[in-house]
Amino acid sequence: MAACMVKEPGLTGDVRRVQAMVGVQGTAHPRLVTPGEVISQDTSFMRGHGTYMEKGVQVASVAGYVTRVNRLITVTPLRQMYQGAVGDTVVGRITKVQTNRWKVDVNSRLDAELRLSNIQLPGGEQRRSNVEDERDMRALLTEGDLVCVEVQKICDDGLLRLAARNIKFGKLSQGTLLAVSPSLIVQDKQRMHDLPCGARVVFGANGYVYITPTVPQEQASTYIVNFEEVPVEVRKTIGRLKNCIKLLAHHSIMISPTSVMTAFDTSIEQEFEIKDLLKPDVMQDVALATVQSMNE
Amino acid sequence: MEVISPEGLRQDGRTALCLRDISCRLGLYERPNGSAYIEMGNTKVLAAVYGPREVRSLSKQNLDECVIQCEMSRIAACQGERVRRPRDQRTRALSLQIAGVFHAAIRKTKYPGSQIDIYVQVLQADGGVTSACINASTLALVHAGVELVDYVVSCTASINKSMPLLDVTQQESASGCEVTVSILPNKGSVVSLDCAHTLHLDHLDEVVDLAMKGCQQVYKAMSQEVETYLQDKHAIMSHR
Numbered sequence: 225m226a227a228c229m230v231k232e233p234g235l236t237g238d239v240r241r242v243q244a245m246v247g248v249q250g251t252a253h254p255r256l257v258t259p260g261e262v263i264s265q266d267t268s269f270m271r272g273h274g275t276y277m278e279k280g281v282q283v284a285s286v287a288g289y290v291t292r293v294n295r296l297i298t299v300t301p302l303r304q305m306y307q308g309a310v311g312d313t314v315v316g317r318i319t320k321v322q323t324n325r326w327k328v329d330v331n332s333r334l335d336a337e338l339r340l341s342n343i344q345l346p347g348g349e350q351r352r353s354n355v356e357d358e359r360d361m362r363a364l365l366t367e368g369d370l371v372c373v374e375v376q377k378i379c380d381d382g383l384l385r386l387a388a389r390n391i392k393f394g395k396l397s398q399g400t401l402l403a404v405s406p407s408l409i410v411q412d413k414q415r416m417h418d419l420p421c422g423a424r425v426v427f428g429a430n431g432y433v434y435i436t437p438t439v440p441q442e443q444a445s446t447y448i449v450n451f452e453e454v455p456v457e458v459r460k461t462i463g464r465l466k467n468c469i470k471l472l473a474h475h476s477i478m479i480s481p482t483s484v485m486t487a488f489d490t491s492i493e494q495e496f497e498i499k500d501l502l503k504p505d506v507m508q509d510v511a512l513a514t515v516q517s518m519n520e
Numbered sequence: 521m522e523v524i525s526p527e528g529l530r531q532d533g534r535t536a537l538c539l540r541d542i543s544c545r546l547g548l549y550e551r552p553n554g555s556a557y558i559e560m561g562n563t564k565v566l567a568a569v570y571g572p573r574e575v576r577s578l579s580k581q582n583l584d585e586c587v588i589q590c591e592m593s594r595i596a597a598c599q600g601e602r603v604r605r606p607r608d609q610r611t612r613a614l615s616l617q618i619a620g621v622f623h624a625a626i627r628k629t630k631y632p633g634s635q636i637d638i639y640v641q642v643l644q645a646d647g648g649v650t651s652a653c654i655n656a657s658t659l660a661l662v663h664a665g666v667e668l669v670d671y672v673v674s675c676t677a678s679i680n681k682s683m684p685l686l687d688v689t690q691q692e693s694a695s696g697c698e699v700t701v702s703i704l705p706n707k708g709s710v711v712s713l714d715c716a717h718t719l720h721l722d723h724l725d726e727v728v729d730l731a732m733k734g735c736q737q738v739y740k741a742m743s744q745e746v747e748t749y750l751q752d753k754h755a756i757m758s759h760r
Contacts, residue, residue: 301665
């Protein structure tokens with residue numbers, strides 16, 4: 225099945241071309257619904273997310289596809305805020321410093337909270353936090369800092385409680401942040417990947433992707449940022465990776481270490497300049513090539 | 521200038537009960553959670569939705585349901601003459617009206633303690649501005665994945681010399697009136713009813729009925745676009 229090579233201007237043009245490549249797979253067509261559409265007249269079904277019951281009829285409340293698991297019907301929208309799952313690794317930005325906790329923006333409907341008792345205090349050994357620690361909270365993490373943390377618990381009202389009890393979690397050092405839709409991030413046990421091109425990428429489950437230069441494993445305290453100058457070659461790699469992830473997100477291709485590396489390698493093979501990767505036609509070419517090579 | 525010529529055609533060649541061409545797009549921008557663009561004839565409106573997200577000012581936070589805010593503005597070149605201020609009393613009033621309309625449609629109890637912001641910008645105004653704003657906001661909310669009871673669809677109607685007109689332009693409404701009706705199409709319930717200029721009570725029923733019929737036609741066009749968008753995006757996303 226060949227993708228048409230006619231240049232079609234307009235917004236839906238590029239999506240249709242990438243879809244033509246993907247259409248080869250021939251996945252089964254699930255049911256797509258829009259808000260207000262009746263899903264089922266059966267009252268014995270349990271209603272999940274994305275639906276509501278009215279006068280004994282189950283109606284969709286979002287635009288998405290219907291999934292049925294036994295007696296539970298849910299509608300999953302294509303774009304959604306990060307809902308949160310216990311054990312997920314997320315990347316967040318500190319918005320407020322309060323008495324014994326920090327408020328973190330994690331691309332969810334409420335800012336999550338990171339308690340002082342849930343982080344690994346500097347000094348290495350495990351100890352209880354005391355009054356001095358509370359006063360020194362700003363020295364550890366202040367407003368605007370980026371952190372990589374784990375979701376510990378989801379409270380009843382949807383508030384996420386975060387923890388950074390491991391050495392691999394904590395404040396993120398030099399690098400660049402990229403926000404994509406959480407539904408595009410592939411489920412993966414390991415979120416931090418050291419890519420062969422010389423950069424480390426953290427794929428936050430909430431859609432925040434952070435790219436940094438590879439750092440050596442040993443780090444006594446994760447709260448001191450290393451401001452040593454990053455060499456130009458590494459900066460270029462990071463820039464290219466960021467543009468690759470951006471173009472994958474633009475064409476709604478799932479983002480995983482494999483797809484990112486494929487796009488990265490394709491862009492080097494076809495000798496695109498890093499800044500060219502921001503142009504719509506180049507983005508389209510690389511996206512098509514990535515989907516093609518992933519199909520093989 | 522006659523609004524309706526002796527042959528029964530209007531200034532732009534439509535018949536009295538004909539709707540203007542509608543064209544819409546979902547998902548123009550990546551940064552807002554949802555975005556949409558709609559063109560109803562010559563009226564062009566852009567909408568962006570941010571949210572649900574943490575409330576900015578704690579005084580407004582409601583722990584039972586979400587807070588809905590809307591901000592509407594017009595670009596300087598939207599009308600024949602340059603608009604002095606993009607945000608004035610009129611746009612503030614329309615912003616509150618649009619926010620009010622969505623109080624009925626968004627399932628607020630699903631997002632307690634959060635805030636949903638709707639930003640609407642009018643690029644070109646040629647009658648039916650409020651309608652276009654509401655329709656664009658609905659599409660942006662659908663794109664954002666915010667839970668809605670139903671679409672909110674809006675349309676205008678008017679009357680001219682006892683002849684009801686559907687979807688009026690700026691010129692046509694200036695000489696008569698402009699009634700804007702917003703409905704929930706699958707439920708058939710009216711969410712808002714607004715009248716600009718004067719309308720005789722005797723004509724109210726037929727004008728509102730006509731507008732409601734027009735709304736159903738607009739709904740068809742909008743849901744068609746949403747379905748096309750879903751099919752395109754879904755095919756790609758289900759591919760791992």
